[in-house]
Amino acid sequence: MSKREDKPAIDGRDEFYHFILDFASDAIIPVDISGKIIYWNRAAEKIFGYTALEMIGQPVKKILPTGFKIDTEKAHFGRHFETVGIRKDGGEIQLECSYSIWDTKQGTFLTIVARDITERKKLQKELEKTTNWLRAILENANEGIIVTDEYDNITFSNNAFGEIVGYKRNELLGLNFATLLDQDGRKKVSKEIALRMKGKTNRYTLPIYRKTGEMRIIQVSASPLLDENGKYSGSIAVISDITELEQMRQKLQEYSQKLEILVEKRTKQLKDAQEQLLKSQRLAAIGELAGMVAHDLRNPLMGMAGAVYYLKTKSASKLDDTEKRMLKIIEDNIAYANKIVSDLQEYSKEMRLELKETSVKTLLRESLSSVRIPDKIKVIDKTVGSHKIEVDVAKMKRVFTNIIKNAVDAMPEGGKLEIKSRKKQACMEIIFKDTGIGIPEDILAKIGKPLITTKAKGMGFGLAICNRIMEAHKGKLSIQSEVGKGTTVKLTFPIMKKEEKVKFLTVEAKSVTPER
Ligand SMILES: Nc1ncnc2c1ncn2[C@@H]1O[C@H](COP(=O)(O)OP(=O)(O)OP(=O)(O)O)[C@@H](O)[C@H]1O
Ligand SMILES: [Mg+2]
Known part of the structure; x- marks a missing residue:
């Protein structure tokens, strides 16, 4: 690199120094004690836009207008400061400067080294801005x-x-x-x-x-x-x-569980109601049919019964033993046919209760008197005289006689039928215990439904009717049995308080009034 013609040599220094100064990337600007520029390197040209010719001899204030305080007390190096520089085109540039002072025989000089940090400052500002943003986001x-x-x-x-x-x-x-x-x-x-x-x-x-x-x-x-x-x-x-959210989630879960249970319960109620409806529809159909059958059969049965009575009374002397036996058979079968017709009607028609307070003992005695008890069967009445129940007497007698008849049928070889009454919590229990043949498990499971019978001459309506009558009394009939040992039939009646009785009767009265 040759020495540039437009630059005067500094105090006769050699080319080597120019070379170094020109190749520095920072502006290197030596000034004399009055602030006049005495050298201007290439980097200075680039940073400020002035040529060396334009600047040498010019006051340094031209490019560094804010100036700086020079500490001339003692010569030292590396004083740093940041300032704003003015370019030839008037534009401002951010500068990072350092200066050093040196004394020579010619006097004191100052060298300013300036670095353009405009771009760095810009980046720094942007970084700061982004950092502030991020901080604001995090904080808020x-x-x-x-x-x-x-x-x-x-x-x-x-x-x-x-x-x-x-x-x-x-x-x-x-x-x-x-x-x-x-x-x-x-x-x-x-x-x-x-x-x-x-x-x-x-x-x-x-x-x-x-x-x-x-x-x-x-x-x-x-x-x-x-x-x-x-x-x-x-x-x-x-x-x-998420505490509140979690609490809400748990509550929601509880609600949905409760809802599920409720839905299940309601579904069951609906199913029961449906079954009840079907049952009552079926009953209504049976009832209608039974009504027709009863109507059609009762008159011929009455006629037959009248004819038998006539033969028995008017022609009694003319009849031999076989004929009398035959007439008895006809009479028994007419009675049996009549029972079938009444059972059918009883089971199917709507039940209307006429409640009356009566003693268990009286009810039992009256029921026993209507059943023929063979001599080989011993009936033991252990009911308590003071025990009273409020029932439809005629209907409850049907229940008692059905149970007693079943027990008698179950003891063809004789046995013992014991009846007792007892108060248990809010209930009155009447228990019929026989020593008969017992009921096999498969029959026991079905018992109480109509038409379930093991008897040649049974209709299988007895216990079905008993169940209906007990249900109407808000009571229950339950059976326990062991084949070969005997059967226990238990009737349970709720002992109602006064206000419950009123409610019960009101409901009962409603249920017998057909809805229109
Ligand atoms: N005490 C009992 N011991 C043994 N079996 C019994 C007893 N009570 C009922 N059963 C059985 O239950 C069946 C049903 O009884 P239920 O009274 O309903 O009808 P049934 O006696 O057969 O006929 P119905 O009473 O209509 O004349 C009987 O056929 C019998 O097999
Ligand atoms: Mg029976």
Whole structure:
């Protein structure tokens, strides 16, 4: 590189110095003690836009208008300052300057080294702006945000996290996250950190304890932070307080469970009601049919009964024994046919109760008198004289006679029928216990439904009618039996309080009034 013609040599220095000065990337501007520029290198040309010719001999204030205070007390190097420079085109540039003072025989000189930092400043400002943005986002986020180091100590916390746990931010800094948890929470967090160390981001919920000891449920979304070598150096976590949400979720779950139970219950009620409806529809159909059959059969039966009576009374002397036996058979069968017709009607027609208070003992005596009890069967009445029930007497007698007849039928070889009454809690129980043949299990399961019979001359309506009558009295009939040992039939009546009785009777009265 040749020496440039437009630059005067500084005090006769050699080319070597020019070479160095020209190739420096910073502007190097030596000035004399009055502030006049005495040298102008290439970088100065580039930074300020002036040529050396234009600037040498000019005051340095032209390019550094704000000036600077020179400490000439003692010669030293490397004083740094930032200032604004003015370019030839009038534009401002940010400069980072340093100066050094040197004394020569010719006097004191000052060398200013200026670096254009406009671009760096711009970048710095932008970085600052972005940093401020990020800080504002972190600080004002609704969610708690914390940063922890590799040992899980909190190194940053925003306000929201402080509010979740009820600590001031400076109290949180340096605090180990685990101190805010219980034992289970600590175990959980250790497992999650182990996953983060493998580079995984995770989300989980756990209980956390406020400074006051109050427990809150938080949801954590955490990511690992890695250092420049890719090693785990901590985590950043976004934390939301989901206590209320969790409570609501639990309530919702409870409600839906309750709802399910309710739906199940209502479905069952609906099904029962449907079955009841079907049953009553079937009953209505049977009732209608029974009514017709009864109407059609009763008259011929009456006619037959009249004819038999006539033959028995008017022609009694002319009849031999066989003919008398035949007439008896006709008479019995007419009675049997009549029973079938009444049973059918009884089972199917709507039940209307005429309640009357009566003693269990009286009811039993009257029922027993209408049943023919063979000599080989012993009936023991153990009912309590003072026990009273409020029932439809005629209907309850039917129940008693049906049960007694069944017991008699079950003891062809003779046996014992014991009847007792007892009060149990809010109920009156009447128990018929026989020593008959008993009921096999398969029959026992079906018993009480119409047309279930094991008898040649049975209709299988007896217990079905008993059940209906007991149901109408809000009572219950239950059977226990053991084949070869005997059968126990238990009637249970609720002992009603006065107000219940009124309700019961009102309902009863309603149910017998056909709806229009
Ligand atoms: N005390 C009892 N011991 C043994 N079996 C019984 C007894 N009571 C009822 N049973 C059985 O239950 C069946 C049904 O009895 P239910 O009284 O309903 O009808 P039934 O006696 O057969 O005929 P109906 O009473 O209509 O004349 C009987 O056929 C019998 O097999
Ligand atoms: Mg019977």
